[in-house]
Amino acid sequence: xxxxxxxxxxxxxxxxxxxxxxxxxxxxxxxxxxxxxxxxxxxxxxxxxxxxxxxxxxxxxxxxxxxxxxxxxxxxxxxxxxxxxxxxxxxxxxxxxxxxxxxxxxxxxxxxxxxxxxxxxxxxxxxxxxxxxxxxxxxxxxxxxxxxxxxxxxxxxxxxxxxxxxxxxxxxxxxxxxxxxxxxxxxxxxxxxxxxxxxxxxxxxxxxxxxxxxxxxxxxxxxxxxxxxxxxxxxxxxxxxxxxxxxxxxxxxxxxxxxxxxxxxxxxxxxxxxxxxxxxxxxxxxxxxxxxxxxxxxxxx
Numbered sequence: 323x324x325x326x327x328x329x330x331x332x333x334x335x336x337x338x339x340x341x342x343x344x345x346x347x348x349x350x351x352x353x354x355x356x357x358x359x360x361x362x363x364x365x366x367x368x369x370x371x372x373x374x375x376x377x378x379x380x381x382x383x384x385x386x387x388x389x390x391x392x393x394x395x396x397x398x399x400x401x402x403x404x405x406x407x408x409x410x411x412x413x414x415x416x417x418x419x420x421x422x423x424x425x426x427x428x429x430x431x432x433x434x435x436x437x438x439x440x441x442x443x444x445x446x447x448x449x450x451x452x453x454x455x456x457x458x459x460x461x462x463x464x465x466x467x468x469x470x471x472x473x474x475x476x477x478x479x480x481x482x483x484x485x486x487x488x489x490x491x492x493x494x495x496x497x498x499x500x501x502x503x504x505x506x507x508x509x510x511x512x513x514x515x516x517x518x519x520x521x522x523x524x525x526x527x528x529x530x531x532x533x534x535x536x537x538x539x540x541x542x543x544x545x546x547x548x549x550x551x552x553x554x555x556x557x558x559x560x561x562x563x564x565x566x567x568x569x570x571x572x573x574x575x576x577x578x579x580x581x582x583x584x585x586x587x588x589x590x591x592x593x594x595x596x597x598x599x600x601x602x603x604x605x606x607x608x609x610x611x612x613x614x615x616x617x618x619x620x621x622x623x
Contacts, residue, residue, distance in 0.1 A: 381421065381603055381615045383428075386589060387623045388596050390560045394504035396540050396622055402430035402460075403618040405546070405565030406602025408471065409449045410442035413604040418449055421603060421617065426459035428619055433460045435489075436565045437469020437513065437546030438602070443476050447483045454487025462499055465490045467510035469546040469566065492544060494530040505539035509559070513546050520549070528553045540622065548585040551597030561620060562597040569601030569613040579612075587613070 390396070402425050407413050425433060435453070440446040457464050466489050472480055484491050492510020499506045509531045514523035528550070535541065543554050543562040554562035569587035572579045577587075583599075590597040603615045 381424075381617060383424075383619065384616050385619045385621070386596075386598070388561050388620050389594070390540055390622050391594065392538060393540060393622045395501035396504055396506050399432070399506070399622050400428070400430040401432045401434055401542065401561070401563075401620045401622075402428060403434045403436060403563045403598070403600055403620070404439070404603060405436040405563075405600045406438045406469070406568055406604050407449075408438055408441040408602075408604035408606070409445060412608050415445060415448055415452065418452060422453060422456050425617055426456055430619060431461040432508070432542075433464040434508075434542070434544050434563050435464060435466040436544050436563055436600070437467055438471040438565065438604075439466075439469065440475060440480050441471045443479070446475060446480055450480070450483040450487060450489075454484075454489055457488040463488065463490055465492055465497070465508050465510060465544055467492050467544040467546060468513045470513050470515075473513065473515060492531070494527045496531055496533075496535050498534075498536065498539065505536050507535045507539040507541045508544070509535060509541060510544040511550060511553075520547075524550060524553055528557060532557060548583055548597075548599045551585050551590055551599070554597055555592045555595050558593075559595055561622075562595075563600070563620075564598065565600045565602050567599055567601075568606055569599070571601075571606060571609070571613050572611050574612050 404421070404425060407418060407421075409415070409418060433456070439453075440449055453464065466484070481491075490497055490508070492508065493512050494510070496507050496509040499508065511524070511527040511531050514520045514527065516523060531543075541559045541561075543550065543559045545554075545562060545564050547566045548564040550564055551562050564585070567583050567586050570579060570581060585597065585599050587599050587601055590599075598618070598620070600618055601613055601616045603617055605615065
């Protein structure tokens, strides 16, 4: 994959240089043209190597304080998010274990896992069992919602193996946790498979997931696709945790080069409600520039 990217960059630069000389001076010396082309490829090669060997492997930790007016007894609770691991060729079982150890060491009360984790049928069962072993490390447990890549795999096997663990799988439903008289609702929605009906299905999934959720509870939404942030804002969800976009994987000065989505990366706030799009801990492909993978901690204040 790295070679494919490098070749693509080289082709683009070569074309740009040729077009430039066709426009300016078609009789320019070919040796000078070749020298300039090779010189231009040096920083591109360095960028490709950095993105392939360093940035994609450097999982950063981001922390956020979330102001919740009715936090009550839930003030200071810590929620960790893990998303878009894409276990397989570019994210090994050993790397997953290191990541889970790192998350557990931060002492969060809840771990929210927001899809696209189990992406290789050969090792999905092992990955599920591994994450399941950490349920006791988080005071109120581990909660999981489906991503689109799980639907590309053996879903029957994934569901069967998840059922062997204490991981809470939330499919358009919620779990209410009590601290005295104060309640926290952990809400999870499925991933709409029909793109043409995505918005309609999203509204239906939200409606079903919110059934029975106390209006005065602190509400945390787990959704794979970042479009659900709009659903969260419409339903006054205190904090929506999403992924799917990988932050675009390529960025500059903290902004994605190819947005592609309404909500691509980072924190969004509307009417005191928060929606977050994680860049994900893994990668679509083994290359990141200006968009490092992440794990995230949210503290209610």
